[in-house]
Amino acid sequence: xxxxxxxQYSNWSREIFEQMREGGVDAVHATLVYHETTRETLSRxxxxxxxxxxxxxxxxxxxxxxxxxxxxxxxxxxxxxxxxNCSPIEDDVDMVEVMRDLGLLIMQLTxxxxxxxxxxxxxxEDSGITRFGRQVIREMNRVGMVIDMSHSGERSTLDAxxxxxxxxxxxxANPASFHPAKRNKSDxxxxxxxxxxxLLGFSAYPFHLRNGSxxxxxxxxxxxxxxxxxxxxxxxxxxxxxxxxxxTSILDWMRNGRWSKEMDxxxxxxxxxxxxxxxxxxxDSRDFPNLIEGxxxxxxxxxxxxxxxxxxxxxxxxxxxxxxxGLNRVA
Amino acid sequence: xxxxxxxQYSNWSREIFEQMREGGVDAVHATLVYHETTRETLSRxxxxxxxxxxxxxxxxxxxxxxxxxxxxxxxxxxxxxxxxNCSPIEDDVDMVEVMRDLGLLIMQLTxxxxxxxxxxxxxxEDSGITRFGRQVIREMNRVGMVIDMSHSGERSTLDAxxxxxxxxxxxxANPASFHPAKRNKSDxxxxxxxxxxxLLGFSAYPFHLRNGSxxxxxxxxxxxxxxxxxxxxxxxxxxxxxxxxxxTSILDWMRNGRWSKEMDxxxxxxxxxxxxxxxxxxxDSRDFPNLIEGxxxxxxxxxxxxxxxxxxxxxxxxxxxxxxxGLNRVA
Numbered sequence: 194x195x196x197x198x199x200x201q202y203s204n205w206s207r208e209i210f211e212q213m214r215e216g217g218v219d220a221v222h223a224t225l226v227y228h229e230t231t232r233e234t235l236s237r238x239x240x241x242x243x244x245x246x247x248x249x250x251x252x253x254x255x256x257x258x259x260x261x262x263x264x265x266x267x268x269x270x271x272x273x274x275x276x277x278n279c280s281p282i283e284d285d286v287d288m289v290e291v292m293r294d295l296g297l298l299i300m301q302l303t304x305x306x307x308x309x310x311x312x313x314x315x316x317x318e319d320s321g322i323t324r325f326g327r328q329v330i331r332e333m334n335r336v337g338m339v340i341d342m343s344h345s346g347e348r349s350t351l352d353a354x355x356x357x358x359x360x361x362x363x364x365x366a367n368p369a370s371f372h373p374a375k376r377n378k379s380d381x382x383x384x385x386x387x388x389x390x391x392l393l394g395f396s397a398y399p400f401h402l403r404n405g406s407x408x409x410x411x412x413x414x415x416x417x418x419x420x421x422x423x424x425x426x427x428x429x430x431x432x433x434x435x436x437x438x439x440x441t442s443i444l445d446w447m448r449n450g451r452w453s454k455e456m457d458x459x460x461x462x463x464x465x466x467x468x469x470x471x472x473x474x475x476x477d478s479r480d481f482p483n484l485i486e487g488x489x490x491x492x493x494x495x496x497x498x499x500x501x502x503x504x505x506x507x508x509x510x511x512x513x514x515x516x517x518x519g520l521n522r523v524a
Numbered sequence: 525x526x527x528x529x530x531x532q533y534s535n536w537s538r539e540i541f542e543q544m545r546e547g548g549v550d551a552v553h554a555t556l557v558y559h560e561t562t563r564e565t566l567s568r569x570x571x572x573x574x575x576x577x578x579x580x581x582x583x584x585x586x587x588x589x590x591x592x593x594x595x596x597x598x599x600x601x602x603x604x605x606x607x608x609n610c611s612p613i614e615d616d617v618d619m620v621e622v623m624r625d626l627g628l629l630i631m632q633l634t635x636x637x638x639x640x641x642x643x644x645x646x647x648x649e650d651s652g653i654t655r656f657g658r659q660v661i662r663e664m665n666r667v668g669m670v671i672d673m674s675h676s677g678e679r680s681t682l683d684a685x686x687x688x689x690x691x692x693x694x695x696x697a698n699p700a701s702f703h704p705a706k707r708n709k710s711d712x713x714x715x716x717x718x719x720x721x722x723l724l725g726f727s728a729y730p731f732h733l734r735n736g737s738x739x740x741x742x743x744x745x746x747x748x749x750x751x752x753x754x755x756x757x758x759x760x761x762x763x764x765x766x767x768x769x770x771x772t773s774i775l776d777w778m779r780n781g782r783w784s785k786e787m788d789x790x791x792x793x794x795x796x797x798x799x800x801x802x803x804x805x806x807x808d809s810r811d812f813p814n815l816i817e818g819x820x821x822x823x824x825x826x827x828x829x830x831x832x833x834x835x836x837x838x839x840x841x842x843x844x845x846x847x848x849x850g851l852n853r854v855a
Binding site: 231242288291 | 562563566567570571573574616618619621622625626627
């Protein structure tokens with residue numbers, strides 16, 4: 194079964210790539226950066242180029258939706274890159290096309306804070322998409338860079354969906370009705386994502402789950418089944434948010450970047466500052482077959498399972514990540 | 525006749541692109557940067573992306589040799605980008621592949637000064653290719669970025685040819701035997717360029733010519749004929765070094781970058797500080813047909829003229845700018 198994980202940010206290694214193959218994962222949306230500048234983003238690209246060279250037998254870059262099928266047929270894991278913030282473009286609309294040319298297929302308009310484009314889900318007030326944000330949405334639509342609102346505020350998310358001519362996604366979050374976390378999404382947002390022909394990737398990050406690390410596989414799959422009723426199954430995928438083997442310094446970078454002198458604990462707290470305990474049924478990419486079984490267990494038909502496990506992600510990239518026709522990009 | 529100009533750095537405008545079409549120019553090696561950092565180089569890329577969008581009826585990007593024929597068939601001018609210095613990669617070998625992915629097909633290892641890679645032709649002493657330079661040559665060979673030694677010193681040029689597994693070029697200069705300028709090349713260098721299956725693009729910049737701006741078309745074409753005897757006609761092309769409509773501030777940037785507090789006049793002098801007077805027979809790209817006539821006039825066969833005017837440049841890009849097989853680049 195073609196399998197796509199719609200978000201991981203692991204401490205990439207040969208072992209992790211081998212686990213993906215073992216778990217039957219054909220493609221992964223890998224986070225490239227959180228708060229890196231344009232120049233720093235290029236260094237992260239350089240690191241991925243080295244990985245593609247060194248592990249050419251296991252992984253390959255995904256620059257367009259059809260590369261996922263190519264990866265699958267080559268027995269490799271396709272990697273598509275995304276940014277969890279708009280820092281790669283700094284204040285420069287021209288960097289959207291430059292980054293897309295380098296293979297950045299997905300970009301969040303904000304991490305948790307206000308950005309130059311939109312408002313994050315941790316701010317007290319969300320004033321919606323900024324003037325620069327409107328220009329960037331138009332440019333992302335043109336070059337085929339997918340707008341991801343996973344860490345954005347409600348109003349900004351609804352604004353972005355309204356302004357964008359192409360589908361908007363939430364690559365990794367869950368319904369707030371399942372678990373009321375700041376990062377989870379209201380039914381209103383989820384319906385708007387479905388209406389724009391976008392996609393929700395279900396997160397397996399314990400902070401986004403009812404009962405946290407103790408959330409069971411059947412509870413998780415029941416959540417997906419209920420969301421299918423709300424959004425339509427074709428708009429659902431997986432976005433585990435797996436962050437394997439990362440030191441807590443990475444958690445600090447994600448949460449604090451360069452913006453805070455005091456420690457910000459994000460979804461954690463001073464007494465619970467570290468990485469959450471992983472789910473027993475999704476310790477790493479080798480456990481993906483558990484998800485297939487879980488989805489079957491809550492009554493999804495085989496074609497629906499195939500959609501949720503990967504086909505819906507491929508279809509989303511086909512409709513949202515292809516450059517507009519006539520754009521002078523070499524295919 | 526398929527026509528390629530192997531170097532221009534004009535003040536790009538619709539008028540200039542229209543002149544290229546009028547002159548039958550199918551592709552131009554356009555200088556992207558002189559001394560720009562990695563980040564600044566991306567802004568220059570962004571400016572080209574805007575030009576490709578705004579003038580999509582006239583120009584298109586060349587990412588591989590075959591794009592030149594595509595441009596010709598579409599009635600457009602293909603633009604391939606090159607750097608006149610190694611500043612786009614700063615001190616970072618990973619930036620070679622990143623820049624190649626963005627369409628930088630050609631890079632000089634030095635401008636006139638010592639660089640991190642090699643020695644320029646204006647330094648008192650040339651100690652050859654540096655440690656970093658060896659790594660970068662290997663990486664340029666791997667990703668298919670053409671090594672251009674137009675502004676380099678003699679020893680560095682010979683070293684680079686020796687170290688490179690792929691052809692090395694001089695995109696814009698002339699034989700020193702024709703006119704003994706620091707930027708022109710010895711017979712020894714020219715023979716080594718031919719032996720590595722590289723290419724010399726003949727410059728039409730008056731400082732590189734006997735009698736400067738008064739050099740005649742037949743003197744220029746006689747120079748080409750004599751060089752064909754030395755190098756073989758298949759290793760010859762055109763690299764006019766046309767810098768149309770540029771203010772003298774650009775000449776200052778080329779010559780002084782950020783490295784000098786005193787004015788350096790490069791090939792000029794305090795009493796001759798500005799742009800040289802253009803050649804009467806090559807005022808702009810509309811005059812390219814004069815070159816065809818001039819080459820016929822000194823006795824070149826029609827196929828040899830076709831080679832010099834463009835086919836040799838296409839063949840050079842085929843053998844020197846294609847990524848090594850197995851490299852994970854989307855074609």
